[in-house]
């Protein structure tokens with residue numbers, strides 16, 4: 522079966538000379554559809570840099586990224602945005618919701634970027650918010666939502682357009698332990714039921730039980 526995500530010998534070097542930092546050092550990893558992988562590691566070990574290259578937000582200095590078997594052509598700037606829209610949903614530590622938009626509008630915005638018509642956006646945004654247990658919060662603005670609720674809106678937004686790959690950078694870091702577990706359980710459940718590949722970066726050991734596979738990162742390398 523074609524891997525949902527395959528990165529081969531990927532490295533990222535920031536700066537040069539005295540400022541040279543090898544943030545990610547020759548990392549290879551393959552994810553199948555429906556698989557949840559947790560990347561653990563101390564601060565500064567290169568987790569966010571690695572996730573950014575998986576998500577085609579950042580170009581690797583060396584190495585290749587394949588999404589659904591297709592090589593990502595790193596040289597084509599605008600095409601990368603299209604690849605992101607088609608393949609990838611993102612979740613972040615700070616939720617990154619638009620404060621001036623309510624829950625439903627936050628999800629609709631992404632649906633619009635993905636080409637959903639005006640008529641289909643609203644019902645689809647509501648369906649996704651119901652899926653994450655927030656059907657009663659569609660009209661609420663981020664400031665009216667708890668941390669756990671905000672992250673669930675962000676999850677609904679990441680699911681918009683049904684991307685095959687979800688990338689989450691420390692999604693529970695701003696949540697209490699119970700809320701963090703709820704979000705991770707939901708991510709795992711939906712990943713499995715809808716066959717999405719998921720990469721979660723976290724240094725919370727409680728996240729381990731929600732992953733099929735745990736990999737440790739240290740000094741830019743994945744520890745076997």
Ligand SMILES: Nc1ncnc2c1ncn2[C@@H]1O[C@H](COP(=O)(O)OP(=O)(O)O)[C@@H](O)[C@H]1O
Pocket residue numbers: 535536542543544562563564565566567568569570571
């Ligand atoms: N834009 C950047 N320019 C230079 N160095 C960076 C940049 N981003 C990250 N780094 C460095 O790369 C290393 C890995 O950072 P990062 O990927 O953010 O790690 P983590 O997410 O595990 O904390 C760190 O040493 C960090 O200081």
Ligand SMILES: [Mg+2]
Pocket residue numbers: 568569570
């Ligand atoms: Mg980080």
